[in-house]
Structures are given as structure tokens and as C-alpha cells.
Amino acid sequence: MIPCTDEHILYKMHHADAIWFFLDYDGTLAEFAPTPEEIIPDQALIELIQRLASQPDIRVTIISGRRLAHIQALLPIPDILKAGTYGIELQKMDGETVHQIEYGDIRPLLDELNDRWRQLLKGHNGFFLEDKGWTLAIHGKDATEKEANEILQRARQQANSLMEQAPGDLFRLQGGHRFLECGPRSADKKSTVEHILSTYPWHKNALLVYLGDDDKDEVAFEAIQEHRGVVVAVGNRLRHHTADCWLPSPQAVRLWLLAVIESRA
Template sequence: MTFESRALAPPPPFPDADRPALFLDFDGTLVEIAEEPHLISVPTHLNESLAALSRRLEGRIAIVSGRAVGNLDEHLDLAAIAAAGSHGGEMRMAGAKSANPLAPIAIEAADAVRVLVGEHEGLMLEEKPYGMAVHYRAAPNAAETVIERLETLAAGHDLAVKRGKMVAELLPRGFNKGAAVHSLMMTEPFEGSLPIFIGDDVTDEDGFAAAAELGGFGILVGPARDTAARYRLEGPKEVYAWLTA
């Protein structure tokens, strides 16, 4: 993956004429990041805005998140919107009742993660259908231990470790947001469109790269950093402004 260190301009006006497809991260992109995942504040207009975008794009919109699809359903109305959860580990097309089943991580590895979290005060475990995320925002001194233990477990169980903002996750190898974009772009109504991936975290870099590979681009949300994205917006408010301009 190529990362470029450069000043990023805001994206050009939303390109209706180019038949765009939107792939949207959730935390840090559509909602502000909270101290714990369940403490997020979802804007009252968000579901209405997503529904309007879906109509405008003829269904070419998907939420691509590290959260499980079932968890996204607790915060959003996704009945008519595709969703890829667990960093691409589960997929549900618009109108479907359930996500495609994928193999969860080994019971032994999951138990080891639970033991790790129990050893350190302040760690928070987020169990997903296809992964185990350890949040260490409240225990930053445990970060090195968490990452080291998860990487050891990954090596022993043919798994992968995804790192994000104050979180590390153990999940099956080969799942990432870029793979989710590639999969969705091979299906209707996304096929043949221009993919735009919007996200804030390092886990979104795979999505930025996939969008670029397929002729589109990525938009980084938040502070500037080395990134595969082509453009940047300051935060969720600026994302809404760009999408609805």
C-alpha cells in the first residue's frame, strides 16, 4: 500500500455526473469518536441523510465499519443500505435480513483475549461475530502488552491483528475494508461506478487504496497524516456538508 505525506485539499463537489458510489466508515466519520463504542452520539438527521443519499445514488452506498453489522443496526436504519462489518469480515446487501456468515476466530484464541482483558484494569473487550477488539483508551500504558499478546495469538492461530485509534483487534486473516470494497464493487448496483471511500482511521487505508485501484479516491477525515487518500475533510460535520452540498 502506498502512503503519501502531503497537504490534502478538500474534495471537489460531490460528482453526480461520474456515477459515484459511497463507502462510508462510521466512527470518526459519521459520528464523533467516544470514550467507549456504546457512548457515541448519533445525529438525529443521520438516518434521513443516508436514506436521501441512497435514493440520490440509486442504492450505491454502503457503511464499511469495524463494528459488527448487528451493532451498526443498533444505531442506524440500514434496511435499504449495504453494510460491511468487522472490517469486511461480514457483509449484508441492501434489503437482506442477515449478514453473510464467515468463520469466527478459534475458541482458544477468543478465551486468551478474554484472559488478557481481565489482567489489566481499564481495558474494554468488544466481542464481535468474527473478531475480538481490545480498547485501551482508558489504559494507554497497556497498549504495548495488548498488541504484543494479540500478535502472538495471531501467529499461533493464523489470524491477523488490526490496529486503530486506541484499539487492536484479532480477526481472521484476509478481512479488511479494501477487500469489502472490492467485493461490493462486483455486485449491483455498485458495478461500474466510481468508488469514494471516506474514513478517519488507519484501518480505512485499505479502503482508500481499493477505491483508488478501482478508479475512484479516498477522503481522509481528521488530522493530516501519511495516507493513501487523495483528499481530506476536518471532521464529521464537514463530511455531512460535503455530502449534502
């Protein structure tokens, strides 16, 4: 995959009438926090995103698996769209918050699952149960590979049996590296990108540019490429994906965004 500092990519960024960025947070704009509960705002990043968003021909949307309240605390910047929990919770440019589904519809199952998963994880120290409100996730990053496989397999079975009993087809499981998450089906970045593009239309010639680092972003890449946008894979997890270009780290992302701003000044 070519680096995003390639002259063809930079040429495209420089000459676009307008650019609409969709930016993932963890692993893309910032290094991963020690635990997903941690909120450590980064002043340099806040200033960069502020500067990016203040360009007249640039629009910024943050699209994260974190809950919206985290994103608001990490990036206290007005005038950008913020999509939390993969887009279930959305803060519009005018500051108003909208939800794609009813909270009360999803909590009974998640509360029940929370009890079961908490029991399952008892005595297994390498795991972290995260209740994001709209979704429930197990992170096993400090577990051994074998233990992670076993526990996540059982967690998956428990979730499936609850989901089978639940009315409608509201929920889905989302896996990842030592990771499992149960949440509403509409909580995915692809449907969120499509929802945002159709609900909050902007400059019709805007070049859509998506930066993300993992499989939760990968699903949204398609939506961007359908609009002839630019997909940027960050880090090593999507190294072999057919993104348009690649940046090695959040630090490289920041330098690249700065270069884009400066080339358009």
C-alpha cells in the first residue's frame, strides 16, 4: 500500500474543492489509552482538530466506538460532528444530540448480559468488561491467547442465547482481536457514514476522506469508496487492506493532517 505522503494523494488533497474528514479516534488520532475507560484529553490534538475544522473548505466528523460523552470530553470542540458508539449517539454541528434508537429498547438485554459476563469473567484478571451504555464489550488484551479464545467463545454463546430470545432482530455481536461486543445492529460505522451523508449533506464536490485503524473502520471504507473518496489505513492492523494509502501511526496522522492544512492555505 502506498504511503499517504505519496505525491498523487497529496495532489488530490491539495486540489479538492472541499474535504470532509471522517476520523476514528483510538489508534488513529491518538495512541490507545491503557484502558478504554480512560479519558486523557491531548491538548496538541485538540488544537490540531480545531485548526482543521476552522478551515472554510474542510468539515470534520469524529466517528468512534467510544461513547459520545468520551468523545465530547476528549475533543471539546464546537462545529464538528461527533458520532459515538459507532454512531448510535450523534452530536450535530449545532450541539444537539440525537439517538438513532431508543435506549430503553436495548437495556434489558444488555443488563442481563452484563450480569452473565461479569460472572464469567470472575477470577480472570486479563479481562475488562466495559459497559458503554449502548453496548457491552469484553476486552481481553491482558489475557493469554488461549484464555482469551476460551472466554470469548463462552461469552459469545451466552450472548447468542439471550439474543435468540429477544424480540426483533435488534442486536449483533462484533468481534475483534481479544474483543467482543454486543450492541444494536445499527451501531456500525458504515451505516453511520451513510446516515450522516444523507442527513447532513454538505459541499457536493467534497472529497470524503476516512482515517481508521481497525475492522470496525473497515466496514465504512466501502461507503467512502462508493463516493470516490480516499481511505487511509492507520497502523498495522489494516496494512494489507485495499485502502488508498497508509500511515504508520497516530503521530504520522497528525503530521499528515497538518501538511494537508498547510498545502491548502
